[in-house]
Amino acid sequence: MGETQAAVQVETPSFDCPGNYVAANPSALRCAKCNRPLDVKDAQRTPTGYVCPYYVRARIATFYNANLSHYVVAALIALVLGVVAGFILNLVGGIGFFAIILTLFVAPVLGGVIAEAVRRAMRAMGNARGQHTWLVSVVASGVGAGAVTVLPALVLLAAGFFSLFALIPMLGLAIMLSTVAARLRW
Ligand SMILES: [Zn+2]
Numbered sequence: 417m418g419e420t421q422a423a424v425q426v427e428t429p430s431f432d433c434p435g436n437y438v439a440a441n442p443s444a445l446r447c448a449k450c451n452r453p454l455d456v457k458d459a460q461r462t463p464t465g466y467v468c469p470y471y472v473r474a475r476i477a478t479f480y481n482a483n484l485s486h487y488v489v490a491a492l493i494a495l496v497l498g499v500v501a502g503f504i505l506n507l508v509g510g511i512g513f514f515a516i517i518l519t520l521f522v523a524p525v526l527g528g529v530i531a532e533a534v535r536r537a538m539r540a541m542g543n544a545r546g547q548h549t550w551l552v553s554v555v556a557s558g559v560g561a562g563a564v565t566v567l568p569a570l571v572l573l574a575a576g577f578f579s580l581f582a583l584i585p586m587l588g589l590a591i592m593l594s595t596v597a598a599r600l601r602w
Pocket residue numbers: 433437447448449450451452467468469470471
């Protein structure tokens with residue numbers, strides 16, 4: 417009969433949400449984590465019940481632990497690989513008749529390689545998780561690849577030469593960057 421007694425016992429808070437949330441209105445609802453009375457309009461639904469807004473904020477803060485140095489490493493990796501990817505996109509884009517088809521195959525692979533390299537580096541640095549890792553990686557690889565694809569095309573355009581084939585590496589760049597974003601935005 418000890419089990420039924422245990423079930424009747426008042427639940428002790430499993431987590432003390434920081435910020436000392438106070439419900440603005442009297443409420444019978446309680447935060448599933450800190451057990452403070454919880455205003456219905458502030459209640460956030462989670463798989464384990466309704467929680468106060470401070471719990472959600474605390475979880476986001478502890479989940480993302482990356483600092484500036486992690487972001488710098490991610491940016492450098494994405495930048496260097498972006499430059500390499502840009503050269504590959506130029507090469508594939510200049511191949512001739514099958515350039516577009518090849519680009520459609522190669523660009524997502526390049527994006528996948530960049531995302532995986534960043535992911536592994538973050539893992540190697542003590543499982544660093546950054547809320548903005550995906551964005552940093554997209555911008556850095558975009559700058560790197562753009563420097564070798566977009567820039568020469570702009571120079572040619574400014575000089576009066578325009579070729580539709582110059583747009584193929586840029587198409588590849590767009591596909592590559594969307595792949596980087598999709599792979600890193602877990
Ligand atoms: Zn709470």
